[in-house]
Amino acid sequence: MNLSTALLHALKDHGARAVFGLPGDFVLPFFKQLEDSAILPLYTLSHEPGVGFAADASARFSHGLGVAAVTYGAGALNMVNAVAASYAEKVPMVVISGAPGANERRNGFLLHHQTRSLDSQMAMFREITCDQVVLDDPARAPEQIARVLGNCLAQSRPVYIELPRDMVAAPCAPVPKLPAPSWDPEALQACVTELLARLATAERPMLLAGIEIRRFGIEEKVAKLARLLHLPVTTSIMGRGLLANAEAPLLGTYLGVAGDPQITHAVEGSDALLMLGVIVSDTNFGVSEKTIDMRKAILALDGQVEMGHHIYPNIPLEALVDGLLERGHSIACTPPPCRRAEYPYGLVADSAPLAPMDIARAVNDLMKQRGSFPIVSDIGDCFFTALDIEHTDLLAPGYYATMGYGVPAGLGLQADSGQRPIILVGDGAFQMTGWELGNCQRYGWDPIVIVFNNCSWEMLRTFQPESSFNNLSDWHFADMAKPMGGEGYRVSTRAELLAALDHAVEMRGRFQLIEAMIPRGVLSDTLNRFVAGVRRLQAGSGA
Ligand SMILES: Cc1ncc(Cc2csc(CCOP(=O)(O)OP(=O)(O)O)c2C)c(N)n1
Numbered sequence: 089m090n091l092s093t094a095l096l097h098a099l100k101d102h103g104a105r106a107v108f109g110l111p112g113d114f115v116l117p118f119f120k121q122l123e124d125s126a127i128l129p130l131y132t133l134s135h136e137p138g139v140g141f142a143a144d145a146s147a148r149f150s151h152g153l154g155v156a157a158v159t160y161g162a163g164a165l166n167m168v169n170a171v172a173a174s175y176a177e178k179v180p181m182v183v184i185s186g187a188p189g190a191n192e193r194r195n196g197f198l199l200h201h202q203t204r205s206l207d208s209q210m211a212m213f214r215e216i217t218c219d220q221v222v223l224d225d226p227a228r229a230p231e232q233i234a235r236v237l238g239n240c241l242a243q244s245r246p247v248y249i250e251l252p253r254d255m256v257a258a259p260c261a262p263v264p265k266l267p268a269p270s271w272d273p274e275a276l277q278a279c280v281t282e283l284l285a286r287l288a289t290a291e292r293p294m295l296l297a298g299i300e301i302r303r304f305g306i307e308e309k310v311a312k313l314a315r316l317l318h319l320p321v322t323t324s325i326m327g328r329g330l331l332a333n334a335e336a337p338l339l340g341t342y343l344g345v346a347g348d349p350q351i352t353h354a355v356e357g358s359d360a361l362l363m364l365g366v367i368v369s370d371t372n373f374g375v376s377e378k379t380i381d382m383r384k385a386i387l388a389l390d391g392q393v394e395m396g397h398h399i400y401p402n403i404p405l406e407a408l409v410d411g412l413l414e415r416g417h418s419i420a421c422t423p424p425p426c427r428r429a430e431y432p433y434g435l436v437a438d439s440a441p442l443a444p445m446d447i448a449r450a451v452n453d454l455m456k457q458r459g460s461f462p463i464v465s466d467i468g469d470c471f472f473t474a475l476d477i478e479h480t481d482l483l484a485p486g487y488y489a490t491m492g493y494g495v496p497a498g499l500g501l502q503a504d505s506g507q508r509p510i511i512l513v514g515d516g517a518f519q520m521t522g523w524e525l526g527n528c529q530r531y532g533w534d535p536i537v538i539v540f541n542n543c544s545w546e547m548l549r550t551f552q553p554e555s556s557f558n559n560l561s562d563w564h565f566a567d568m569a570k571p572m573g574g575e576g577y578r579v580s581t582r583a584e585l586l587a588a589l590d591h592a593v594e595m596r597g598r599f600q601l602i603e604a605m606i607p608r609g610v611l612s613d614t615l616n617r618f619v620a621g622v623r624r625l626q627a628g629s630g631a
């Protein structure tokens with residue numbers, strides 16, 4: 089066994105199912121080890137942001153490890169934004185960067201791909217990863233790799249591994265698997281006791297589910313806890329799609345002023361809001377009608393539990409949920425009367441021009457007829473439209489909110505799981521990374537891609553309508569599909585959209601690109617409510 093195969097076996101043992109990458113001379117030797125060993129499949133894409141987004145999506149969807157392998161400098165630094173998004177949204181991604189070997193570091197030349205110093209890249213990745221290592225000593229590599237991969241999973245954050253190219257074939261012992269982090273059982277019991285007491289005395293208890301319950305693979309346990317405690321469940325905007333396949337009393341997604349008023353009032357009016365794995369961010373809470381009283385809330389996030397004015401440190405989320413399941417039978421909450429959210433169905437096949445809500449209806453109708461598809465959304469009005477699609481798996485950078493995520497993330501999902509995604513992406517975001525679709529033909533991927541083409545950076549226009557730089561030209565994306573190995577449809581009416589979707593779902597083996605022409609200024613209902621709500625809150629606060 090050498091250092092590369094020891095690393096690859098360890099990645100697989102820790103839940104990785106694929107490596108996404110783009111090679112360069114500093115990482116070519118490692119790619120050769122990857123290809124020759126076949127321990128994990130390698131999928132290469134055309135631009136490192138896409139590599140990062142694909143690795144991110146594979147981790148999110150399978151709640152395993154995502155792996156991105158790139159060259160030093162130009163490659164790794166090209167991927168900083170994608171890794172930052174994974175850090176912000178708590179995705180366990182492993183970044184492997186090739187690097188100069190020991191001798192070339194000492195030869196006195198400035199090396200190609202080097203910036204300020206040969207250690208600058210490590211310094212940059214320290215800011216967007218939870219652990220880092222340079223594998224320059226094969227004797228120490230097994231315990232270093234074990235530590236870094238263990239932290240990646242325990243903290244559900246990206247880690248950075250720098251692999252000098254003269255080390256890839258160095259003989260190396262296998263990597264041990266470290267025990268999962270421990271915790272103090274007494275502290276856990278004290279936390280569970282206090283938490284259950286709060287729920288038992290509450291009149292309007294509520295469970296708000298956040299992304300950590302997917303990251304730590306405990307959706308079923310959380311659904312069981314909600315049933316045991318008779319707690320109604322909503323998800324945060326980032327948690328959209330959670331519990332889609334679990335049996336839980338799920339009401340829908342909390343969107344503050346932009347969402348279902350009944351859900352908004354239930355969450356904001358709760359006197360015991362149990363937030364499991366919820367990131368307290370502006371996108372999750374920035375449009376709250378009424379500020380949530382955090383003193384009455386219970387927040388379990390980042391391995392600790394905050395209640396009222398005190399914190400229980402080192403309480404892993406799964407340990408907390410297991411503790412509550414063990415003792416939860418002692419209380420039966422009396423939840424407020426709540427009804428489940430409704431979703432739009434029944435698109436009429438007529439000649440009316442398209443609006444984003446028509447796409448939500450068409451996808452809901454399709455899933456009603458043919459079963460659910462995982463949805464991957466970019467950032468733009470397509471993301472707000474995704475919130476009107478019935479509750480199914482949804483991958484989207486809803487908090488970090490980077491564009492360019494949709495197409496490569498959809499490819500990462502299909503590569504990792506074999507499932508066919510529906511990808512929602514605006515024309516602006518498609519201009520960034522939509523071209524990764526050209527890689528489908530090599531791997532047989534066949535996502536269904538719906539481009540919301542309003543020839544505009546429309547979300548920006550809603551906040552600054554006077555700026556003409558938001559006007560984009562019409563790129564005719566559908567015409568480019570066939571030369572790239574796919575099928576393209578350009579649609580402007582509801583009837584054309586339905587016909588294109590019916591045809592696309594029948595076509596397998598090639599990507600299907602539906603270019604939905606939407607008039608500028610026509611927004612989804614949710615984005616309209618979001619913009620109106622933000623304006624109202626800003627007017628109220630005098631911002
Ligand atoms: C990597 C990055 N750079 C800029 C921005 C800032 C932005 C947020 S929304 C938006 C316009 C999106 O246009 P698109 O056509 O895709 O969608 P739509 O608004 O529905 O028309 C921009 C430029 C973000 N979020 N990420």
Ligand SMILES: [Mg+2]
Pocket residue numbers: 468514515516540541542543544545546
């Ligand atoms: Mg647009």
